[in-house]
Amino acid sequence: xxxxxxxxxxxxxxxxxxxxDWKVTSLDWxxxxxxxxxxxxxxxxxxxxxxSFSINYYLTGLDPFxxxxxxxxxxxxxxxxxxxxxxxxxxxxxxxxxRLGRFAAVLIAxxxxxxxxxxxxxLYVVQRMEVGAGTGVLLALLAYLRARRVQCAGGRSWPWWxxxxxxxxxxxxxxxxxxxxxxxxxxxxxxxxxxxxxxxxDRRLRAVYxxxxxxxxxxxxxxxxxxxxxxxxxxxxxxxxxxxxxTQLHVLLVYLGQIVLPWPDRLLFYYDNFPVSRSxxxxxxxxxxxxVLVIMGAGAWLARARWPLVSLGxxxxxxxxxxxxxxxxxELAFEHRNYLALLGVLIAVxxxxxxxxxxxxxxxxxxxxxxxxxxxxxLCALQVNTWADPFRLAMALSTRNPESARAxxxxxxxxxELAGDDRGSPLLHVGLRQLEHASSLPSxxxxxxxxxxxVMSRLGRPVPAVTWSRFREKLxxxxxxxxxxxxxxxxxxxxxxVESCQLDDQELFQSFVVxxxxxxxxxxxxxxxxxxxxSVLGDRGLAIEMMREASxxxxxxxxxxxxxxxxxxxAGGDPGxxxxxRKRIANVDKMDRFREQMSETxxx
Numbered sequence: 001x002x003x004x005x006x007x008x009x010x011x012x013x014x015x016x017x018x019x020x021d022w023k024v025t026s027l028d029w030x031x032x033x034x035x036x037x038x039x040x041x042x043x044x045x046x047x048x049x050x051x052s053f054s055i056n057y058y059l060t061g062l063d064p065f066x067x068x069x070x071x072x073x074x075x076x077x078x079x080x081x082x083x084x085x086x087x088x089x090x091x092x093x094x095x096x097x098x099r100l101g102r103f104a105a106v107l108i109a110x111x112x113x114x115x116x117x118x119x120x121x122x123l124y125v126v127q128r129m130e131v132g133a134g135t136g137v138l139l140a141l142l143a144y145l146r147a148r149r150v151q152c153a154g155g156r157s158w159p160w161w162x163x164x165x166x167x168x169x170x171x172x173x174x175x176x177x178x179x180x181x182x183x184x185x186x187x188x189x190x191x192x193x194x195x196x197x198x199x200x201x202d203r204r205l206r207a208v209y210x211x212x213x214x215x216x217x218x219x220x221x222x223x224x225x226x227x228x229x230x231x232x233x234x235x236x237x238x239x240x241x242x243x244x245x246x247t248q249l250h251v252l253l254v255y256l257g258q259i260v261l262p263w264p265d266r267l268l269f270y271y272d273n274f275p276v277s278r279s280x281x282x283x284x285x286x287x288x289x290x291x292v293l294v295i296m297g298a299g300a301w302l303a304r305a306r307w308p309l310v311s312l313g314x315x316x317x318x319x320x321x322x323x324x325x326x327x328x329x330x331e332l333a334f335e336h337r338n339y340l341a342l343l344g345v346l347i348a349v350x351x352x353x354x355x356x357x358x359x360x361x362x363x364x365x366x367x368x369x370x371x372x373x374x375x376x377x378x379l380c381a382l383q384v385n386t387w388a389d390p391f392r393l394a395m396a397l398s399t400r401n402p403e404s405a406r407a408x409x410x411x412x413x414x415x416x417e418l419a420g421d422d423r424g425s426p427l428l429h430v431g432l433r434q435l436e437h438a439s440s441l442p443s444x445x446x447x448x449x450x451x452x453x454x455v456m457s458r459l460g461r462p463v464p465a466v467t468w469s470r471f472r473e474k475l476x477x478x479x480x481x482x483x484x485x486x487x488x489x490x491x492x493x494x495x496x497x498v499e500s501c502q503l504d505d506q507e508l509f510q511s512f513v514v515x516x517x518x519x520x521x522x523x524x525x526x527x528x529x530x531x532x533x534x535s536v537l538g539d540r541g542l543a544i545e546m547m548r549e550a551s552x553x554x555x556x557x558x559x560x561x562x563x564x565x566x567x568x569x570x571a572g573g574d575p576g577x578x579x580x581x582r583k584r585i586a587n588v589d590k591m592d593r594f595r596e597q598m599s600e601t602x603x604x
Contacts, residue, residue: 003123004068007390024054030591048173049129071128081138083109107369116262116383121336129175136171136178140164183319191312228327236481239276246277248325249289251333264383270406271333309351316344405443446474450487454494468507472514480519496535523554540571569601
């Protein structure tokens with residue numbers, strides 16, 4: 001509950017705070033349709049996540065308290081589902097193979113819910129996507145177990161199979177994590193159910209899994225892998241495909257350490273400075289990770305007959321990271337990727353502890369279990385207290401990881417926000433030093449330089465040439481990603497919209513030149529430059545040409561065409577081109593998303 005008093009952080013801002021599409025203010029069905037089809041992007045969309053955010057906004061606005069409370073409620077629901085799943089699984093394990101009981105299921109559910117590693121998923125508003133996907137996975141697996149029980153008894157099982165499929169689709173409506181549901185079910189078959197049917201081994205079910213596995217391998221080899229190996233796939237990253245896969249050996253080792261020994265100071269949240277593995281020995285932790293993971297895999301195989309829950313738990317951890325530790329060009333590490341994977345380690349450790357404590361009486365075993373869960377709860381309380389205040393969180397994350405440019409930037413930004421307009425505030429000077437520290441760190445993110453440029457300009461101070469130089473170096477370091485675009489956009493908005501923001505237009509012009517040269521095929525960079533040409537340079541012809549180019553580079557993005565129409569209308573451009581744009585936008589914009597903006601282009 002204290003954590004609900006915290007604020008937004010990191011990806012919450014671009015995906016929620018600054019995105020208008022999911023913010024529903026009426027019961028107009030077009031608004032709701034827009035909300036669930038736009039906003040947070042992914043390959044398959046995340047309509048249920050957006051719908052849940054939209055309901056929150058309609059009822060309580062952008063107050064993070066209610067957004068976080070909803071996520072907490074979903075997490076508590078998941079804890080109940082974890083208990084039910086563990087209870088069903090434990091009941092299926094032969095008592096001679098170290099079966100755990102219902103009390104163990106309660107303890108595991110509590111440990112999973114209260115583990116400090118879960119704090120940065122539940123209280124990180126945008127990661128309700130991960131929580132919701134977990135709900136779908138857990139419901140689907142419960143339905144799957146029920147279907148298998150009814151099937152083995154010779155009853156009518158298809159309604160439960162259908163429910164499992166619906167739950168999986170519901171999870172996919174939140175996030176792609178739910179794609180792992182069949183893999184989790186396969187693990188349960190391998191380790192617990194053993195493909196048992198009414199009269200022995202169910203060969204049809206086994207055949208279904210063989211075919212499904214073959215299809216998954218074909219899709220991976222023929223579609224996923226070629227896309228990941230395309231030269232453009234990793235252009236926006238500081239690592240290659242091979243380096244990412246090597247680094248995941250170290251990343252998974254770090255995750256295991258955070259799960260087993262979850263001291264709050266090891267939970268960094270920002271991992272932008274995570275060391276990239278260049279080889280198995282660079283850094284040596286890569287090799288250590290490989291050895292540990294191989295030992296875990298071998299242990300799971302050897303334990304499958306005698307201790308099936310150990311095998312299930314280890315396999316569950318690996319499956320839980322099968323998407324995020326794979327070939328996709330994602331960032332190297334995030335704590336919320338352990339939301340479901342954590343359960344596997346808890347299950348495996350629980351059976352190991354049960355075997356180790358077999359000589360103890362049941363009362364003593366329960367005391368030990370409760371003590372361990374209580375210890376996790378204390379650590380969770382410490383972590384939650386940190387998340388209860390945005391400035392306290394920024395200070396803690398910067399202290400835990402001083403070499404993280406993101407952590408230093410967020411702390412500096414927080415200090416400057418607290419200083420406000422008080423030019424004599426000590427926080428102002430300390431905040432600027434934090435931004436300078438973040439700027440000096442080896443990072444491609446130009447956000448620290450953006451912050452320095454904006455703050456110094458608004459204070460009426462000259463921006464050092466070295467700051468502008470670093471800003472351009474980072475814009476030129478690689479293809480523009482979200483941070484590069486946001487930094488350029490922020491500086492431009494300061495120049496255009498804030499009267500006190502006295503920027504050097506020549507320096508800003510040179511920054512745009514660098515960005516365009518490095519990103520000649522970027523529609524968003526051309527759009528920003530069009531705004532600069534129109535609002536700062538006063539060159540309407542150049543602005544129109546740049547917006548035409550943005551529309552050509554991203555023909556499906558109606559916003560660029562709307563902007564072009566507005567420019568043509570204001571500049572008295574070609575009436576024929578303007579009318580063609582109006583008709584094209586009207587034909588595509590069925591939800592009237594741009595109706596108000598387009599009304600400005602009509603002659604009075």
